[in-house]
Amino acid sequence: MKKDITVTIDSSSFPKSQVQYYNPLLTVNKIDVNCMLIHTALWTRPPKLTGFHLSDFWAWLRYFPAFSKTSSDLRLRKEWKDIDPHQKTILSDEIGVGSTTYTLINTLSFQGFIDAIYVLETLNLTHLLLKKSKNGKGKTPDYIGLDNFGRVIALECKGTQNKIKDLYKAITKGIEQKENLTKNPTGPIKIGLVGGIFIPQFDNPESALIHFRDPDWNEFNEIISEVAPEELAKAIIRGSVIKQLYLAGANNSANELSNYIKGNDFELSAQATQELKSFEREIIVFSHNFRNPVEGGVSNIKFSAQIDNKIFPLIEGLTSNSTKASVLINELSVTKKNFDRRHNDRSWISFENDYSGMIVSPHGFKFKLNYKMND
Numbered sequence: 001m002k003k004d005i006t007v008t009i010d011s012s013s014f015p016k017s018q019v020q021y022y023n024p025l026l027t028v029n030k031i032d033v034n035c036m037l038i039h040t041a042l043w044t045r046p047p048k049l050t051g052f053h054l055s056d057f058w059a060w061l062r063y064f065p066a067f068s069k070t071s072s073d074l075r076l077r078k079e080w081k082d083i084d085p086h087q088k089t090i091l092s093d094e095i096g097v098g099s100t101t102y103t104l105i106n107t108l109s110f111q112g113f114i115d116a117i118y119v120l121e122t123l124n125l126t127h128l129l130l131k132k133s134k135n136g137k138g139k140t141p142d143y144i145g146l147d148n149f150g151r152v153i154a155l156e157c158k159g160t161q162n163k164i165k166d167l168y169k170a171i172t173k174g175i176e177q178k179e180n181l182t183k184n185p186t187g188p189i190k191i192g193l194v195g196g197i198f199i200p201q202f203d204n205p206e207s208a209l210i211h212f213r214d215p216d217w218n219e220f221n222e223i224i225s226e227v228a229p230e231e232l233a234k235a236i237i238r239g240s241v242i243k244q245l246y247l248a249g250a251n252n253s254a255n256e257l258s259n260y261i262k263g264n265d266f267e268l269s270a271q272a273t274q275e276l277k278s279f280e281r282e283i284i285v286f287s288h289n290f291r292n293p294v295e296g297g298v299s300n301i302k303f304s305a306q307i308d309n310k311i312f313p314l315i316e317g318l319t320s321n322s323t324k325a326s327v328l329i330n331e332l333s334v335t336k337k338n339f340d341r342r343h344n345d346r347s348w349i350s351f352e353n354d355y356s357g358m359i360v361s362p363h364g365f366k367f368k369l370n371y372k373m374n375d
Contacts, residue, residue, distance in 0.1 A: 001033040003067070003074035003208070003356050008104060010213040018036075018214070024107050027210060031074055031099065032191060033067060034357025035350040038367055039099025039105070043143070047118045047242050048258055056254035063091060063296050064371065072272040077341075078202035084362075086318055088161055092199065096159025099210055101193035102350075103146075109347045111332050111362065113145035113155060116241025123235055123262065133322065141192070146236050150329035154298075158196030164206050171213055230325030231262060235329055237363075238318045244365045248305035249285040250275050266319035279307035282366070287346065293374040300372035332362045 007028040011019050040063070068077045080088075082213040103109040139153040158170040171194045195212040238257065245254035253272040259264050268276070286303045293299040349360040355371040 001067070001069070002030045003033055004029060004030045004072050005074050005208045005210060007213070009209045009358075013213045022108070022190040022212065022214075025103065028103060028107055028210075031076070031103070032350055032352035032357060032368055034355075034371075035063070035106075035352050035359050036095075036098050036102045037063060037360050038357055038369055039102040041092055041368075042243055042247050043101045043113055044094050044097050045243060045246060047115055047239055047246075050127060063095065066091065071202070073200075074208040075200045075204070076202055077150045081201050081203075087133060091163055092159035092197075093157075094159075096196050097157045098154070099159075099197040100157045100212075101143075103157060103210055104193075104195075106350055110148040110153075110241030111148065111150070113143040114235065114236050114243070116141050116144045116154065118239055119144050119208075119232070119235050122239070123231060142295055144234060144236055145240075150233060150326070152232060154194075154237070156193040156194045158194070159199065159340070160196070161199050161201055164198050167196050167209065167211060171196050171211060233325035233329060234318050234323075235262075237325075237332070241314065241318065241363050244361060244363060245307075247367065248279060248307060248365060250279060250305075251261065251284070253315075255321075260319050261319065268315065273312075276307060276311055277309075279305060280309055282306040282368070290374075292320075292350065295374060297374055298371055299374040302370045304368045306366040308366075310364040 005028070009022055009025055014022060020081075066076055066080050068075050101110075101113055105112075133347045141156045143155040143157070145153050145155055147153055158167065158169055162168045193214055195210065195214055198206070198209045198211075200206050200208060203325070238260070242258050243256050245251075245257065252275050254267060256268060256272050282304050284302060284304045286301070289300050290298060290304075314328075317328055347362060351358045355373060356369060358366065358368045360366045
């Protein structure tokens with residue numbers, strides 16, 4: 001289901017040398033709702049959660065029916081206006097993550113994201129935080145990720161359903177949170193983005209909008225002496241792979257990789273190896289028929305996953321002390337020569353129609369989502 005949307009950037013907040021890199025965002029005028037919901041489920045899921053969890057499919061079960069099918073742009077159905085404010089906030093927050101990550105990946109070939117707190121804890125980098133408060137100005141950014149060139153970025157995501165000016169206000173607040181990492185002179189995070197989405201109610205005269213801002217892009221300084229730059233990059237890629245393993249239902253492999261300790265020898269167990277091999281063929285992870293579905297609601301949903309055998313050398317590289325992160329980054333990056341090509345094995349690919357979506361990641365994962373509606 002493709003919907004109209006406008007993407008804007010605050011060009012004045014970007015250094016002149018970087019504006020050209022982000023200008024392709026301004027050409028985006030459609031958003032693939034199903035693929036965006038897959039990204040919502042992927043990046044909002046906890047990286048340490050063990051076992052299958054229904055929350056992975058919450059975004060699809062709950063949010064797909066919330067969007068209007070009759071409007072040309074992305075907006076909510078008129079029935080959503082009467083939903084409890086708390087539920088509206090949850091939708092705004094989670095779609096804020098899914099829409100911004102999807103747009104950065106699909107347009108600029110960002111390589112992936114992982115929860116900032118998880119990376120800092122994994123690499124014992126929590127001392128980077130200027131404040132330890134979990135709220136307000138001391139809050140860490142939502143995610144740390146890698147752009148197409150392997151540069152480490154901090155990303156804070158926002159969302160609102162009220163007015164566009166409320167989105168700008170939320171993004172301004174997000175800048176303070178992002179700077180908590182990027183302004184630390186000894187920290188490795190020197191590139192920051194704050195992005196968010198405005199999703200209008202059915203009768204709102206304003207149109208859907210995604211907005212990005214970079215208030216203080218700083219060049220990389222030397223990374224803190226305790227952690228080598230390649231270890232940070234590998235941790236980000238490793239976290240992205242763990243999230244995808246969990247989403248695919250490869251829980252044994254995900255658990256073992258999430259328990260990896262830097263510097264220790266690592267080898268997948270026979271059980272995890274066999275589990276990954278079973279995903280060389282497409283596997284149905286979740287399928288459900290709803291009894292007496294409401295009119296306009298989902299009557300059937302099926303989600304499947306497939307994992308290419310390239311996952312084995314990738315995991316080996318992510319857990320090897322001898323593998324350089326630059327090698328992994330080059331394998332996952334889109335070069336300038338093929339930057340405009342979406343269909344290659346080094347970039348994320350998305351396919352969309354009214355009631356299905358599919359994304360393919362450069363890490364070897366393929367996720368498919370199919371609906372049937374009770375129209």
